[in-house]
Structures are given as structure tokens and as C-alpha cells.
Amino acid sequence: MDSRTNPLASRIAVVSVASNPEILIIGAGLAGAAAAEALAVRGFTATVLEARDRVGGRGFSRPFASSDELLEFGGAWIRPWQVHIHDACARHGVALRPRAPVTERRWFRDGALHKDGPASPAELEQHERCVARIAADALSLKKGEERNELGQSLTDISFTAYLTRIGAPQATRNLCGAWWTVSGNGDPERVPATEFLSSCARGGGAPDSMIDVSADTLVGGVTLLAERMIVGSGASLVRRAAVMRIAHGSDGVTPETADGRSWHAEAALLATGINPLAAIAFSPHCYRRKLLRWRPVISAHRLRSGPKRRASRLVCSQPAAVMALNGCCQSAWSRMARH
Numbered sequence: 001m002d003s004r005t006n007p008l009a010s011r012i013a014v015v016s017v018a019s020n021p022e023i024l025i026i027g028a029g030l031a032g033a034a035a036a037e038a039l040a041v042r043g044f045t046a047t048v049l050e051a052r053d054r055v056g057g058r059g060f061s062r063p064f065a066s067s068d069e070l071l072e073f074g075g076a077w078i079r080p081w082q083v084h085i086h087d088a089c090a091r092h093g094v095a096l097r098p099r100a101p102v103t104e105r106r107w108f109r110d111g112a113l114h115k116d117g118p119a120s121p122a123e124l125e126q127h128e129r130c131v132a133r134i135a136a137d138a139l140s141l142k143k144g145e146e147r148n149e150l151g152q153s154l155t156d157i158s159f160t161a162y163l164t165r166i167g168a169p170q171a172t173r174n175l176c177g178a179w180w181t182v183s184g185n186g187d188p189e190r191v192p193a194t195e196f197l198s199s200c201a202r203g204g205g206a207p208d209s210m211i212d213v214s215a216d217t218l219v220g221g222v223t224l225l226a227e228r229m230i231v232g233s234g235a236s237l238v239r240r241a242a243v244m245r246i247a248h249g250s251d252g253v254t255p256e257t258a259d260g261r262s263w264h265a266e267a268a269l270l271a272t273g274i275n276p277l278a279a280i281a282f283s284p285h286c287y288r289r290k291l292l293r294w295r296p297v298i299s300a301h302r303l304r305s306g307p308k309r310r311a312s313r314l315v316c317s318q319p320a321a322v323m324a325l326n327g328c329c330q331s332a333w334s335r336m337a338r339h
């Protein structure tokens with residue numbers, strides 16, 4: 001999408017790129033924007049490399065079709081406990097407004113939109129049983145219990161295996177998968193079920209209860225906030241810079257794009273989200289399995305160039321951004337500050 005179809009795309013010019021930044025931030029979503037701010041406060045010069053022609057990542061606001069009305073096509077709702085994003089909005093003069101009430105719901109199944117519910121009549125009973133199981137398990141987990149009343153472990157099972165264990169029909173998988181897209185990050189085969197269940201527990205336990213706690217949206221959208229954070233930080237921004245390779249060693253870090261552009265810095269902070277990391281080749285090879293392994297909170301994970309070698313200068317932040325601004329990234333920032 002370019003500036004003709006997305007007026008927001010060109011609002012930040014390519015700011016003068018520091019010839020020798022101390023830190024490269026890869027990814028200009030909210031995590032990258034938050035990293036830029038946090039590093040600026042600590043006196044680092046940073047350059048943000050962003051694959052797309054716009055900032056904001058999965059938070060993406062743009063006018064709908066031929067209208068002037070700004071819509072969110074990605075992360076949009078802010079919950080009361082997301083204090084960091086509330087703070088960021090206050091700092092950058094981005095107002096919050098209550099989420100519009102849900103007036104109608106439609107579900108896509110069997111090739112068509114339905115208004116009657118997420119499951120076909122044949123699946124409905126099993127779907128409802130599964131949703132009740134999820135709600136009960138989510139609330140058990142919230143109480144700190146590691147097993148449900150059936151004695152089944154809640155903490156030692158992947159999200160996919162959990163859905164299989166509860167006998168989830170396709171409708172339940174679709175519903176949970178949709179909420180997982182919104183509330184989580186990572187391969188459901190590898191992330192623990194607790195990631196999903198704890199999101200459900202933020203509401204009443206059932207997946208759909210997440211909407212009840214989604215209280216506010218940003219006036220001007222997530223894109224506006226991300227822009228203001230990056231500009232305010234003083235970091236340089238390079239758009240259309242999809243990093244394909246990263247060489248790293250004791251002399252620093254050198255990311256390179258497919259068209260041969262490269263940058264060098266003392267360190268890099270990876271704010272791409274977990275899944276896009278698979279498209280980046282690291283030299284020397286990084287233990288990606290270690291990076292991607294599922295754990296309840298993959299908040300900030302130091303990449304090492306080998307099990308016994310000293311830590312490389314790459315810091316991975318997996319902040320799940322809007323949510324993650326809640327704190328997950330912060331350990332990445334403080335580690336970075338110690339460099």
C-alpha cells in the first residue's frame with residue numbers, strides 16, 4: 001500500500017539516518033516504537049528499520065475504502081490494565097474513546113456469514129461444552145491452580161494439544177484461533193495453552209468474554225501513536241527495509257536487506273514479533289529453536305551464538321505489543337541499557 005491508498009504511509013519522512021547508530025531496532029510496530037523511546041531516554045542513538053512503508057505493524061489504522069472514517073484493521077482495543085499504552089497515549093496527546101458497543105455479531109462458517117452463532121446445529125452442543133470447559137479451565141488457572149477439577153494439567157500442554165484434548169470441533173477451533181490472533185502470538189503447536197487461557201481469564205473465562213474488557217480505542221489509531229512515539233524519540237526511520245540477513249559478532253551487528261542495503265551498529269533489537277523472525281538468516285546461526293520455544297512469557301530472550309559462547313549483541317523482544325507495552329518489553333530495554 002502506498003501513500004495514495006494509505007494517507008498515513010507517508011506522514012513520517014525518512015528522517016536523516018544516523019551514519020553510525022548505536023542500536024538498530026528492527027520492526028516499527030508498537031514494540032519497536034516503545035524500544036525507540038526507551039533507548040532515547042537512556043541516551044542511545046537508534047535507527048528503526050521497517051519492512052513496510054508504514055509504521056504500526058499489526059496495529060494498523062487507515063480510512064475505510066472511499067470514506068474519511070478511520071478504521072482499525074489490527075490491534076485496536078486497550079484494556080484497563082495496559083498501563084504502558086495508557087501512559088504512551090497521555091505522553092503523545094492521543095486521546096482514548098470508549099469502544100463502540102457490539103450491536104451485531106456474525107460468524108463465517110461453511111462458506112457463508114451466519115448470525116445465529118459460531119457453530120452449525122450439528123456442532124453446537126459440543127461447541128458449547130468446549131467453551132464451558134475453556135471457561136472453567138481459565139478460571140482455575142486464574143486461581144493459580146495447575147490442574148483442573150478432572151486432574152488434567154493446564155500448564156504442560158500446547159494450545160493445539162489442549163483443543164484436541166477437549167474435543168474441540170471446527171467451530172471451537174475457529175473461535176479460539178480468531179481470539180488467539182488477537183490476544184497472542186506464536187505457533188499454537190508450540191505456545192502453551194496457558195497463553196490463551198490466561199487471556200480468556202481476563203474476562204469471565206470464555207473466549208468471547210475478552211470483548212467485555214476491551215474498553216477503549218485510540219482516537220487517531222494505533223498508527224498515529226506509533227508514529228508519534230518514533231518521531232518523538234528522535235530515532236531515524238528507514239521504511240521499506242525488510243531485513244533478510246543479520247551478521248553479528250563481537251564487533252557488532254550488520255543487518256542486510258534483499259536489495260543489498262546494510263547498516264552496522266553496536267547492537268540490534270529485534271521487534272519483528274516471533275513469527276517473522278523465521279524469515280531472517282542469522283550469521284552465525286542462532287539457536288532459533290531456543291528463541292521460538294514455547295514458554296508462558298517469551299518477553300525478552302537473549303540470543304546466543306552458541307550454548308557456551310558469550311551472548312551475542314542481539315536482543316529479541318517479543319512484546320505482543322499493545323499488550324506487551326504492559327511490561328514484557330521492559331526487560332529487553334534494561335538489558336540493552338546494560339550493554
Ligand SMILES: Cc1cc2nc3c(=O)[nH]c(=O)nc-3n(C[C@H](O)[C@H](O)[C@H](O)COP(=O)(O)OP(=O)(O)OC[C@H]3O[C@@H](n4cnc5c(N)ncnc54)[C@H](O)[C@@H]3O)c2cc1C
Pocket residue numbers: 026027028029030031032049050051052055056057058059073074075076077078181182183214241242243244271272273276277279280318319320321322323324
Ligand atoms: C486483527 C488483530 C486485532 C488485534 N486486536 C488487539 C487489541 O484489540 N488489543 C491489543 O492489545 N492487541 C491486539 N492485537 C495484537 C496487537 O496488534 C499486537 O500484539 C501488536 O500490534 C504487536 O506489536 P509488535 O510491535 O510486537 O509487532 P508488530 O505490530 O507485528 O510489528 C512488527 C513490525 O516489524 C516489521 N517487520 C517484520 N519483519 C521484519 C523484517 N524482517 N525487517 C524489518 N521489519 C520487519 C513488521 O512490518 C511490523 O511493522 C491484535 C492483532 C490483530 C492481528
